Each structure stands twice: as structure tokens, then as C-alpha cells.
Amino acid sequence: MPDLLTAFALVAVVLTVSALASGLVERAPLSFPILFLGLGFLLGGEGLGLLTLDPESAALESVATLTLALVLFLDAVRLREGEMRGAGVLPMLSLGPGTIIIISVVAVGSNLLLGTTLVESLLLGTILASTDPVVLRDVVRNKRIPRSVRSALSIEAGTNDVVVLPILLVLIAVANAEAGGAAGWLLFAGQVFVLGPAIGFAVGVGARG
Amino acid sequence: MLYAVLVSLTVALVRFAWVFPATYLPRWLSRSLRERDPSPPWQNVVVLSWAGMRGVISLAAALALPLTTQTGAPFPGRDLILFLTFCVILATLVAQGLTLPALIRALGLEDDGSAEREELQGRIEAAEAALARLEELIEEEWVREDTVERVRGMYGYRRSLFVARFDGNDQDGLEERSAAYRRLVRELLWAQRRALVRLRDDGEIGDEALHRIEHDLDLEESRLGV
Numbered sequence: 001m002p003d004l005l006t007a008f009a010l011v012a013v014v015l016t017v018s019a020l021a022s023g024l025v026e027r028a029p030l031s032f033p034i035l036f037l038g039l040g041f042l043l044g045g046e047g048l049g050l051l052t053l054d055p056e057s058a059a060l061e062s063v064a065t066l067t068l069a070l071v072l073f074l075d076a077v078r079l080r081e082g083e084m085r086g087a088g089v090l091p092m093l094s095l096g097p098g099t100i101i102i103i104s105v106v107a108v109g110s111n112l113l114l115g116t117t118l119v120e121s122l123l124l125g126t127i128l129a130s131t132d133p134v135v136l137r138d139v140v141r142n143k144r145i146p147r148s149v150r151s152a153l154s155i156e157a158g159t160n161d162v163v164v165l166p167i168l169l170v171l172i173a174v175a176n177a178e179a180g181g182a183a184g185w186l187l188f189a190g191q192v193f194v195l196g197p198a199i200g201f202a203v204g205v206g207a208r209g
Numbered sequence: 210m211l212y213a214v215l216v217s218l219t220v221a222l223v224r225f226a227w228v229f230p231a232t233y234l235p236r237w238l239s240r241s242l243r244e245r246d247p248s249p250p251w252q253n254v255v256v257l258s259w260a261g262m263r264g265v266i267s268l269a270a271a272l273a274l275p276l277t278t279q280t281g282a283p284f285p286g287r288d289l290i291l292f293l294t295f296c297v298i299l300a301t302l303v304a305q306g307l308t309l310p311a312l313i314r315a316l317g318l319e320d321d322g323s324a325e326r327e328e329l330q331g332r333i334e335a336a337e338a339a340l341a342r343l344e345e346l347i348e349e350e351w352v353r354e355d356t357v358e359r360v361r362g363m364y365g366y367r368r369s370l371f372v373a374r375f376d377g378n379d380q381d382g383l384e385e386r387s388a389a390y391r392r393l394v395r396e397l398l399w400a401q402r403r404a405l406v407r408l409r410d411d412g413e414i415g416d417e418a419l420h421r422i423e424h425d426l427d428l429e430e431s432r433l434g435v
Binding site: 031033034037056058060061063064065067068071072097098101102105106109110113114116117119120123124126127128130131132133134135136142143144145146147148149152153161164165168172175176 | 212215216219220223224226227228231249253256257260261262263264265266267268269270271272273274275276278279284285286289290293294297299302303306307310313318319320323324
């Protein structure tokens with residue numbers, strides 16, 4: 001991890017370059033995530049070598065946690081209740097069975113292929129279950145794709161985290177052996193399923209009023 | 210590396226394996242659903258299945274796994290999970306993301322114009338709402354009769370133009386009339402701009418006044434697009 005000033009300078013450079021390239025992104029079959037990926041590769045150890053990051057670094061873990069919180073928050077804010085109701089059964093299916101199928105198939109596959117433990121396999125499946133609203137934004141704007149497909153995709157990407165995240169938190173807690181005994185688990189379940197949603201709901205209502 | 214490819218393939222294939230039944234099975238089982246919302250063409254479902262790109266959520270979730278457990282031991286499988294997540298994101302983002310436009314072309318999906326139709330429908334309803342409100346306000350003492358006539362003509366014309374576009378039936382040559390009107394107004398806007406620049410160059414008005422008036426003229430011109 002470079003020092004803070006270098007990190008900010010690199011972020012600034014990346015953002016400036018992407019802003020300048022936005023015209024290109026509009027016309028070419030590119031999306032911003034692909035552009036960022038390319039720039040990251042260019043700056044990283046295999047490219048210009050300006051930046052080396054250790055996936056073990058605690059700073060990266062914090063940045064990732066913050067990013068996750070931000071993305072989930074934005075998803076929730078953008079969700080339109082009316083759009084969900086008009087979209088038929090697909091969102092319900094993608095939320096329930098779709099996500100569960102992905103998690104279990106990937107988990108079973110990784111267990112058989114890689115010999116991962118039960119918790120590791122389920123963690124991998126859960127992490128890979130959610131589609132990305134940011135990447136899909138370009139698809140969702142493409143007018144050649146029928147509108148029903150576009151709205152199904154955006155609803156799916158916007159909501160599947162709801163199913164994925166609690167599973168992820170529970171799995172992390174299991175792997176962590178965080179909660180001890182029945183009381184500990186009860187407390188944990190209360191945090192994830194009652195306290196968390198309640199705080200989110202309160203923030204939403206507060207922001208509205 | 211082989212495992213990474215296999216996991217990416219699994220992720221992509223499972224999506225096909227559940228999206229197809231999820232689309233067709235409920236409609237096959239329930240007649241009322243089938244009648245209310247008929248099955249989409251298979252091309253739509255292929256696009257829906259292909260567009261399962263993984264990205265920042267997966268990446269952030271993987272990186273947010275704790276480094277160590279409560280006991281201080283390394284978190285089980287963190288490196289492997291991170292590596293596989295990176296690979297799947299790369300594979301879906303690059304392979305599926307970059308090929309999606311080509312897939313859409315290959316499947317022959319076209320813009321069905323539903324977005325434009327919705328927009329036109331909105332414009333028609335808006336023009337009708339304006340006309341209805343105008344009729345309500347006619348009795349007010351502050352509403353002048355000649356203004357009512359002018360405004361009614363304008364909104365009536367807009368409504369007819371949008372209805373003609375919506376129906377794809379322009380018998381009265383409204384588009385042509387509209388194009389001629391736009392051309393005329395553009396000429397007038399340019400005459401105004403030239404006059405303003407001349408005033409500025411002669412020192413009669415300042416830059417600030419020029420920019421404010423130009424801004425208004427620009428807004429007027431951008432409205433002409435409709």
C-alpha cells in the first residue's frame with residue numbers, strides 16, 4: 001500500500017482519465033468497470049509498477065468494507081417499490097431460488113474440485129452469487145435490449161444483496177467462531193436480522209420525513 | 210488456474226440453468242399469469258442469462274472477509290476465495306461484458322421503440338392536462354382572452370403533433386410544419402445572437418448581460434428539439 005498522498009494522487013489520475021475517456025466509453029462496447037480494470041492493470045505490478053497492493057493489507061480490507069456498505073446503501077436508495085411490483089415473478093424467483101441455486105452449486109463444485117471445507121465452499125458461493133448493478137448499468141441503458149429484460153436485470157442486481165449479505169455475515173461468524181453458545185447466536189441473529197434492518201428502515205424514514 | 214476457469218464456467222452456466230426455468234415454468238403452470246404476462250421470446254432470456262456479470266459487490270465482499278479469526282489464526286480459505294473471486298469477476302466482466310453487444314446483435318434484438326412510445330404518451334397526456342387546466346382558468350379575471358387563444362393553439366398543436374407521431378400517421382403534414390417552424394425560430398435566434406455580440410463589441414452591454422441573454426436563447430433553442 002503506498003502512502004496516503006500517492007494513493008489519492010493515483011485515484012485522482014484514474015478519475016481524470018476516466019472522465020476524459022467517457023466519450024469513448026459511450027461509443028465503444030466498454031463499460032467503466034472494464035476501463036478501471038484496465039487502468040488498474042496498467043498501474044499495477046504487471047504494468048508500470050506504480051502501485052503494489054497486498055490483498056492481505058488491513059487498509060484494503062477497510063476500503064472494501066466501506067465500499068460494500070456504500071454500494072448496498074446506494075442499491076437500497078435507488079430501489080423503486082412500484083417497479084418491483086410491476087415486474088412480475090422473476091424478481092421473486094431471482095431473490096429466492098435463483099440465489100440459493102447459485103450458492104449451492106458453486107459450493108458443491110468448489111468442495112468437489114478444490115476440497116474446500118463446508119464453510120469455505122458456502123462463502124465462495126455466496127460471494128459469487130450477487131450480480132453487479134454498476135456493471136449492469138450500461139446494459140440497463142441499452143435500448144436494443146427489451147425493457148422487460150432491462151428492468152428484470154436492474155431489479156435483480158439491486159435486490160439480490162438482500163439475500164446474499166445475511167448469509168455472508170452468518171458464514172463469516174461461523175468461520176470466525178465469533179458467537180459462543182446459544183445466547184451468543186441469538187444476539188448475533190438479532191443484530192443481523194432485527195437491529196440492522198431496523199436501523200436501515202429508520203434512516204430511510206428519517207431521510208424521507 | 211484451471212479451477213478458476215471451471216468456477217467461472219459454473220457461475221455462468223448455473224445462471225442459464227435457473228433463468229430459463231424461472232421464466233417459463235411459472236407461466237407454464239399458471240394460466241392466469243400466462244394470460245396477464247405472456248412468455249418472453251427466448252432471445253430475451255438468453256440476454257438475461259448472459260448479463261450476469263459479477264463486480265464490485267463480490268470483490269468488496271471477498272476483500273471484506275476478516276484477515277484473522279477471533280483466535281488470531283488466519284481466516285480459513287481467504288486467499289483461495291479472493292483468488293477465485295478475482296478470476297470470476299475478470300471472466301464475467303471481460304468475457305461476458307465485452308461480448309454482450311455482439312450477442313445482442315447476433316440475436317437480432319432491436320429497439321422496440323417502447324421507450325419512445327412511453328415518452329410520446331407522456332407528452333400527449335401532459336398537453337391534454339394543460340388544455341384542461343386552461344379551460345378551467347378561462348373564467349378568471351386575470352386571464353386575457355387573446356392569451357387564451359394563443360396558448361390553446363400552441364398546446365393543441367403540440368398534442369396533434371405527438372398524437373401523429375404516436376400513431377405514425379401524419380396526414381396533415383404536421384412534421385413538415387413543425388420543421389419549418391423550427392427553422393424559422395433558429396434563424397430568429399441567430400439574428401438575436403448576432404445583435405447581442407455586436408452590442409457587446411461596441412461596448413453597449415457587458416459580458417455578464419450578454420451571457421445571461423445568450424443562456425435564455427440557448428434554452429429556447431434546446432426546447433425546439435421536441
